[in-house]
Amino acid sequence: MANSKALGTGGRKSARDLKIRVKTAKGRKIASTKWLERQLNDPYVARARAEGYRSRAAFKIKEMDERHKLFKRGMRVVDLGAAPGGWSQVAAKAVGSTPEHPLVVGIDYLDMDPIPGVILLKKDFTEDDAPAMLEAALGGHKADVVMSDMAWPTTGHRATDHLRIVHLIEIAADFAIQVLKPGGSFVAKVFQGGTEHELLHMLKRHFRSTFHAKPPASRADSSEAYLVAMGFKGVEEDGGDVDD
Numbered sequence: 001m002a003n004s005k006a007l008g009t010g011g012r013k014s015a016r017d018l019k020i021r022v023k024t025a026k027g028r029k030i031a032s033t034k035w036l037e038r039q040l041n042d043p044y045v046a047r048a049r050a051e052g053y054r055s056r057a058a059f060k061i062k063e064m065d066e067r068h069k070l071f072k073r074g075m076r077v078v079d080l081g082a083a084p085g086g087w088s089q090v091a092a093k094a095v096g097s098t099p100e101h102p103l104v105v106g107i108d109y110l111d112m113d114p115i116p117g118v119i120l121l122k123k124d125f126t127e128d129d130a131p132a133m134l135e136a137a138l139g140g141h142k143a144d145v146v147m148s149d150m151a152w153p154t155t156g157h158r159a160t161d162h163l164r165i166v167h168l169i170e171i172a173a174d175f176a177i178q179v180l181k182p183g184g185s186f187v188a189k190v191f192q193g194g195t196e197h198e199l200l201h202m203l204k205r206h207f208r209s210t211f212h213a214k215p216p217a218s219r220a221d222s223s224e225a226y227l228v229a230m231g232f233k234g235v236e237e238d239g240g241d242v243d244d
């Protein structure tokens with residue numbers, strides 16, 4: 001991939017490669033020290049700052065786009081779990097979204113600074129009226145891409161965390177099926193063991209190709225991956241599913 005070449009190491013560094021070491025300060029927990037050390041030595045963090053992206057996560061969708069050709073100029077995109085805005089920034093640039101003609105709609109329950117060309121909704125996506133608000137923000141148009149980087153804060157209880165993430169992915173997938181144009185794409189963050197057999201099966205029925213992606217910007221030591229479904233088959237006029 002272009003980015004992994006540019007970075008040489010694909011953005012992954014072993015502890016021995018670390019250039020900046022952070023001493024544990026009084027009152028700072030070891031986990032925080034490790035996090036700080038990792039941030040300071042992360043080439044994606046430096047690149048995000050240099051290129052004006054709000055998050056290192058921006059490179060995950062950038063790399064998936066470079067590899068799988070998700071975006072084209074003029075496409076409409078929905079970004080679920082958009083804060084602080086890296087994915088929306090990448091999408092707005094790739095589709096040529098402008099404040100006069102916005103093509104990207106993002107939603108998050110956190111506050112976000114405005115992004116030119118992006119309509120931002122401050123809202124919990126799991127609330128019943130969220131899908132209708134997103135559809136209204138799309139101005140009655142169907143979307144070409146629905147992407148979700150949403151994740152709940154973990155509770156520490158594995159089974160609960162698993163169920164919560166599966167639920168988020170399922171409602172994101174239902175929404176995608178409702179708003180996508182034929183040919184559209186769906187991208188969602190999943191965690192290892194997080195993509196339920198049933199959900200995969202459902203997506204395979206609705207999309208021509210469904211696969212998992214682990215972009216180089218996604219940390220190797222994280223169980224995070226992305227579920228990518230491309231080539232939405234569309235929904236019949238009577239609301240029935242289109243099948244093979």
Ligand SMILES: C[S@@+](CC[C@H](N)C(=O)[O-])C[C@H]1O[C@@H](n2cnc3c(N)ncnc32)[C@H](O)[C@@H]1O
Pocket residue numbers: 054055057058080081082083084085086087088107108109110123124125126149150151152
């Ligand atoms: C990893 S961050 C997204 C980073 C983003 N892709 C970027 O590049 O800046 C995940 C986001 O999902 C949001 N989120 C999680 N659950 C959500 C929900 N139910 N409704 C709206 N946003 C949600 C969180 O608030 C958080 O900002």
